[in-house]
Amino acid sequence: MLATVMKQLKSHPALIPLFIFIGGGATMSMxxxxxxxxxxxxxxxxxKxxxxxxxKLGPNDQYKLFSVNMDYSKLKKDRPDF
Known part of the structure; x- marks a missing residue:
């Protein structure tokens, strides 16, 4: 199968960016x-x-991937302990 893909890429070089972007997108999503x-x-x-x-998360723990205008180190605890 890999040999067939390589043969197609050699005969149609315009497919190379398609394979690169699809592979990169799949990698980033995983x-x-x-x-x-x-x-x-x-x-x-x-x-268990x-x-x-x-x-167990503290009020200043950042678990989001990206936050625009939020400084997690200055947040105070506003919830009860359980």
């Missing part, structure tokens, strides 16, 4: 999915030792 699975507090991998991981 990396983002992995980040969501590992860093997001909504996802619990260990139910840590059943509610969102309760």
């Amino acid at each position: 990396l983002y999915l992995g980040r969501l699975a590992l860093k997001n507090p909504d996802c619990s991998w260990d139910r 030792n840590n059943p509610e991981p969102w309760n």
